[in-house]
Amino acid sequence: MKSIATVTAALTRHGITFLMGLAAGLPLLLTVSLLQAWMVDAGISLEAVGMLALLGVPYTLKFLWAPLLDRYELPILGRRRGWLALVQILLIALIVALALSDPALAPGWVALLALGISFLSASQDIVIDAYRREHLPERELGVGSSFYTYGYRIGMLLVSGGGMLMADAIGFGNTYLVMAAIMAGCLVVTLLAPEPHSHRPAERGRLRDTFIQPISNFLQRPGAWWLLLFILLYKLGDSVASNLTIPFYKAIGFSNAEIGATAKIFGFWPLLGGIFIGGLIILRLGIYRSLWWFGLLQMVSTAGFIWLNHVGHSIPALAAVVSFENAAAGMGTAAFLAFMAALTDKRFTAAQYALLSSIMGLPRAVISAPGGILAEAVGWDLFFLICTLVAIPGLAILWYFRQWRDITDGAR
The missing domain is CATH 1.20.1250.20 (MFS general substrate transporter like domains)
Known part of the structure; x- marks a missing residue:
């Protein structure tokens, strides 16, 4: 009972x-x-x-x-x-x-x-x-x-x-x-x-302290600046790559209808599947180890665009790449949100989580902006290779600070 x-x-x-x-x-x-x-x-x-x-x-x-x-x-x-x-x-x-x-x-x-x-x-x-x-x-x-x-x-x-x-x-x-x-x-x-x-x-108390205390409280923890850098870098490559997927699809010959049906509608379900599977894996492995595996999957899924560039106009290939990328993104997002939640002090939950989520959104909102210039300059293969390799610094930080597992173990 x-x-x-x-x-x-x-x-x-x-x-x-x-x-x-x-x-x-x-x-x-x-x-x-x-x-x-x-x-x-x-x-x-x-x-x-x-x-x-x-x-x-x-x-x-x-x-x-x-x-x-x-x-x-x-x-x-x-x-x-x-x-x-x-x-x-x-x-x-x-x-x-x-x-x-x-x-x-x-x-x-x-x-x-x-x-x-x-x-x-x-x-x-x-x-x-x-x-x-x-x-x-x-x-x-x-x-x-x-x-x-x-x-x-x-x-x-x-x-x-x-x-x-x-x-x-x-x-x-x-x-x-x-x-x-x-x-x-x-x-x-x-x-x-x-x-x-x-x-x-x-x-x-003083209104000034309302804005200062949440930040000072976060920065007082060991490795706080490395934590912020990791949050910025973890999904950087994935975000920069996904920002230019539509121009990329069109460049290799896919029509608007093909992109809409395959990349948007069909790709939605692997995303939901990735989120669900990611939640189950996190429950089993914990947040820290899940971040590792999901980060590696995100790297491989980004590299999949290089393969698609060589295959060219193929609906099955597009569906495979989109499905894998969306599933990996769903898993990574589930672990990343849980990681950020575990980092917050419950006395300053709203302020600290808003700060962390704003940093998480920088790659999508700001850093991705010049991606088109980079792709134009180096071509699609090298662009997606760079996006793949950009994930390595975030994973290196995660490996170096293995003590972060202590933060997330209670969230298993």
Whole structure:
């Protein structure tokens, strides 16, 4: 009877984690692909649509206000659920306002609403990451990261795939109303979920300390700067390579339809499979050893693009490379998120996790930008070889600091 109760409690925790991941993934593409399609259909210039990329800035700067969500506690629902409920209520309101707007008549107003959604979505990420770290036992962080990533990806798919289909059937405005209704369901999950144990009451000391203490606390641990460098480097090669996969596919002769069907829709399922298998392996091997194996798999999967460049236009070869790369990326992401969660001090969960996730996102958001210049200069073979070899420094740091296993052993 006790074991059944234990399993039920674990499933409940991971069910909540999955649904919160869905809530985090849903708003992301509401201000990217779906909004871009809406504005193009409304006749907005390509230059203006391109500027929508700036809506992603709050996701890279969220560490700036994350400490405030650690410091202050709202009078109801607790420190985590209180903020999460407020942010989700505001998100629903802005999504409804966007649904009732017209990009053709008021593009500036639509862009402002989208910026507000982006800021609130980044804030929601901060709170959900902190909630997951505090709600899950140490030994379940790896599996929990897999459930979270599952939900996150499905939330994105609801918007990128389902949203585009709905837009053709019922219009963009009604599609955004449907997305607001789904967010309302996520709000219900927040209201019903338990509040995790608070490891530090909201403080009323100097505001300056709110921003300094989380960083100084992290930097005081041995090898802190090496930890930050590892977080920057671990998925660097994978991120730089994946940033240019679409131009690469087109360069070797694949059509848009072939890329969409094979690389996007077909490749989605190996990604989910990789996340699931990664969670099971983490449970068995622990986070540290999993990072090793998944890092090596990411290297091999990146090198697969070199092979594809020599095979040329072949749907089976494209499917094989995409499947392997997505599966390896899913495994690596599950272990990486669990590793970052294990690094955070529960007194400063929101601030420290936001800082680490911002560093993790630098390769994708900033460092990948000049990748096209490199590929143009050296060719695809050497470009992907460089991306493969770039993974070695991160793995070397992981090998040298074997004592990091002590940090993650409790998360097995």
